[in-house]
């Protein structure tokens with residue numbers, strides 16, 4: 001079975017994880033610079049290629065299927081362009097969190113990250 005790099009964003013972990021095992025690559029706190037983020041993504045991708053699933057055990061329920069990237073990717077697999085998928089997901093999340101401006105702002109940042117990663121060929 002294939003494995004893929006998946007973006008996880010919730011209380012316990014923000015960063016990359018493996019779809020098939022417990023391997024994770026948490027994002028350093030306060031990483032806001034675009035260049036630094038891209039460098040971090042590339043590092044995660046190469047670490048991901050190197051890791052051996054058999055030594056990391058089961059995914060510890062870390063893969064958040066409801067994260068922004070997971071939702072947007074689901075739309076992409078249904079035939080949407082990444083840009084449209086990001087826009088739709090952003091609208092949905094903003095609507096679901098209409099009483100929570102913090103969540104809407106986070107969704108906006110997630111949308112930008114998602115599109116940047118699509119552009120860099122990471123998703």
Ligand SMILES: [Zn+2]
Nearest residue numbers: 018021023053
């Ligand atoms: Zn793995």
